[in-house]
Amino acid sequence: MQPSAPEAPAALSYREVDCSYAARAGLRQRHSVLRGVSFRVQPHEFVTVIGPTGCGKSTLLHLGAGLLAQDAGEVESFGLPVQGLNRRAGYMFQAESLMPWRTALGNVLAGLQFRGLGRAEREQRGHALLQRVGLAEFAHHHPHQLSGGMRKRVALAQTLVLEPDLLLMDEPFSALDAQTRELMQNQLLALRRDQPCAALLVTHDLDEAVALGDRVVVLSAGPGSHPIGEFAVERPALNDVSEAREVPALIELSKKLRALLRREVLEGSRAP
Amino acid sequence: MSRLRLRLGQLALLFWLFAAWYLATARGLHGFDVQARLFFGEPREVATRLWAWFVRDRDIYPHLGVTLVETLLAFVLGSCFGLGAGLWLGCSERAGALLEPYLSAANAMPRIILAPIFGVWLGLGIASKVALGITLVFFVVFYNVHQGVRQVDPVVLASVRMLGASRRQLLRHVYLPSALAFTFGSLHSAVGLAFVGAVVGEYLGSAMGVGYLIHQAEGVFDASTVVAGILLLTVCALCLDAGVARVEQRLLHWRPRPELREPL
Numbered sequence: 396m397q398p399s400a401p402e403a404p405a406a407l408s409y410r411e412v413d414c415s416y417a418a419r420a421g422l423r424q425r426h427s428v429l430r431g432v433s434f435r436v437q438p439h440e441f442v443t444v445i446g447p448t449g450c451g452k453s454t455l456l457h458l459g460a461g462l463l464a465q466d467a468g469e470v471e472s473f474g475l476p477v478q479g480l481n482r483r484a485g486y487m488f489q490a491e492s493l494m495p496w497r498t499a500l501g502n503v504l505a506g507l508q509f510r511g512l513g514r515a516e517r518e519q520r521g522h523a524l525l526q527r528v529g530l531a532e533f534a535h536h537h538p539h540q541l542s543g544g545m546r547k548r549v550a551l552a553q554t555l556v557l558e559p560d561l562l563l564m565d566e567p568f569s570a571l572d573a574q575t576r577e578l579m580q581n582q583l584l585a586l587r588r589d590q591p592c593a594a595l596l597v598t599h600d601l602d603e604a605v606a607l608g609d610r611v612v613v614l615s616a617g618p619g620s621h622p623i624g625e626f627a628v629e630r631p632a633l634n635d636v637s638e639a640r641e642v643p644a645l646i647e648l649s650k651k652l653r654a655l656l657r658r659e660v661l662e663g664s665r666a667p
Numbered sequence: 668m669s670r671l672r673l674r675l676g677q678l679a680l681l682f683w684l685f686a687a688w689y690l691a692t693a694r695g696l697h698g699f700d701v702q703a704r705l706f707f708g709e710p711r712e713v714a715t716r717l718w719a720w721f722v723r724d725r726d727i728y729p730h731l732g733v734t735l736v737e738t739l740l741a742f743v744l745g746s747c748f749g750l751g752a753g754l755w756l757g758c759s760e761r762a763g764a765l766l767e768p769y770l771s772a773a774n775a776m777p778r779i780i781l782a783p784i785f786g787v788w789l790g791l792g793i794a795s796k797v798a799l800g801i802t803l804v805f806f807v808v809f810y811n812v813h814q815g816v817r818q819v820d821p822v823v824l825a826s827v828r829m830l831g832a833s834r835r836q837l838l839r840h841v842y843l844p845s846a847l848a849f850t851f852g853s854l855h856s857a858v859g860l861a862f863v864g865a866v867v868g869e870y871l872g873s874a875m876g877v878g879y880l881i882h883q884a885e886g887v888f889d890a891s892t893v894v895a896g897i898l899l900l901t902v903c904a905l906c907l908d909a910g911v912a913r914v915e916q917r918l919l920h921w922r923p924r925p926e927l928r929e930p931l
Contacts, residue, residue, distance in 0.1 A: 460829060462825055462828075462829075480828060480829065482831070484829070485829065486825070486826065486829040488822050488825070488826055490822045491820075491822065491823075492822045492823055492825075492826035493823070493826075494823055494827065494840070494841065494844070495823075495921055495922070496844040496845075496848075496919075496921040497921070498921075505827065505830055505832075505840070506830035506831055509830055509831045509832045509833070509836050509840075510831060537920075537921045539921070539922070539923040550826075553826075553830070554829075554830075557830065557831070
């Protein structure tokens with residue numbers, strides 16, 4: 396946890412970060428969301444963050460993306476402080492984030508279009524990625540014609556087409572049914588094998604955190620959340636997240652995390 | 668209900684309306700037929716008038732042309748101004764806050780009363796009618812676009828920003844399409860208001876146009892001509908409205924179709 400002169404700058408590092416928001420518009424009173432948060436995401440590392448609801452998991456990602464500014468402390472990405480939007484990061488939102496007026500393909504290549512890439516090249520790259528997430532024949536469908544899982548796959552392709560060095564994910568699969576979720580998690584693992592990048596995924600799903608992460612960070616209950624534990628996940632590279640349920644070391648870790656979380660949730664519900 | 672049955676039902680309703688009108692104004696059917704004819708005109712005379720306008724004398728075309736040109740100009744210009752102003756004020760917090768009370772005041776004002784002033788400024792030709800129509804159309808479109816810009820999905824907005832869109836690209840690829848979805852609802856009422864602007868303008872002072880004809884006929888208690896003019900304007904407004912609906916369908920094809928939604 397202690398930053399000790401690393402050789403390569405972290406993909407994302409939080410140092411003593413405080414963040415709060417106005418309790419009500421115009422009022423001085425502020426709710427503290429994060430207090431004294433410190434941890435790092437190394438390049439190519441997959442870090443998952445779990446915590447009880449309302450513990451500021453999304454705020455953490457917003458800070459990393461530069462969509463929100465912290466009150467105190469430092470947020471750095473690849474050695475540079477995050478000021479304004481983090482150009483090296485891709486963000487996958489929890490809610491629907493596709494542009495409903497664009498087709499699946501149009502959504503996927505939007506980022507390339509904004510960067511001024513030529514039509515032929517961006518269509519080719521967009522198609523390639525759509526194919527990669529298994530939606531080639533849905534390229535010209537609009538979001539409302541796709542299922543929730545398909546929309547998430549389009550959103551994933553939309554984020555990855557820009558080849559971000561850091562992938563931020565806010566409970567991206569929480570709205571999906573269990574089977575679709577597993578499918579998407581496998582797809583995410585496969586995509587990341589082809590296109591290695593640092594990843595920070597927040598979730599309230601413990602199994603997801605253990606199955607995907609190289610490291611799991613546990614946040615305390617809010618207000619003023621902070622990490623209360625970091626666990627390295629010792630496991631072989633998985634091709635299928637369902638295998639995680641059979642690895643004894645991971646089962647052990649899940650138990651430990653579950654106990655820790657339960658205590659936090661209880662404490663959170665007791666707080667005024 | 669099937670489409671055909673719906674249409675038949677609508678036609679039957681129209682038929683009964685005309686039948687009631689006919690019976691109410693028929694000669695000798697009841698004691699007030701003279702007054703009824705004075706108030707509502709007579710279906711047969713209205714038909715004769717329309718026939719004369721379009722076929723026998725062919726003298727309606729220049730009038731109708733003037734009214735339609737005024738309406739279309741007012742509609743197109745008013746909508747464009749409304750769209751531009753709505754986008755601008757919706758996106759620029761400071762300009763929006765600064766101009767808000769003035770826009771509210773201008774919107775609350777009964778703008779029809781500007782017609783004589785526009786007549787003085789711009790003369791009795793089409794310019795004064797177009798100006799009146801624009802003031803009517805502008806606010807409807809403006810407020811809807813403004814609303815549309817404000818209600819842009821914040822998640823979509825953040826997501827597109829993360830994809831690297833510049834301010835200009837945000838405007839073009841997020842605000843504009845999102846606002847358009849809101850705007851088209853208002854364009855239907857804007858068509859009607861553009862007609863109001865044109866006809867009221869003509870009514871208050873002009874030498875051409877359907878509003879002018881209606882005014883002339885009113886002066887001599889020729890109710891049938893008045894009704895014929897109103898019917899003509901209604902049909903024109905319906906046609907324009909259908910045109911807007913077609914454009915809407917083309918531009919907003921990305922929206923789920925209403926018939927695909929579940930009934931309540």
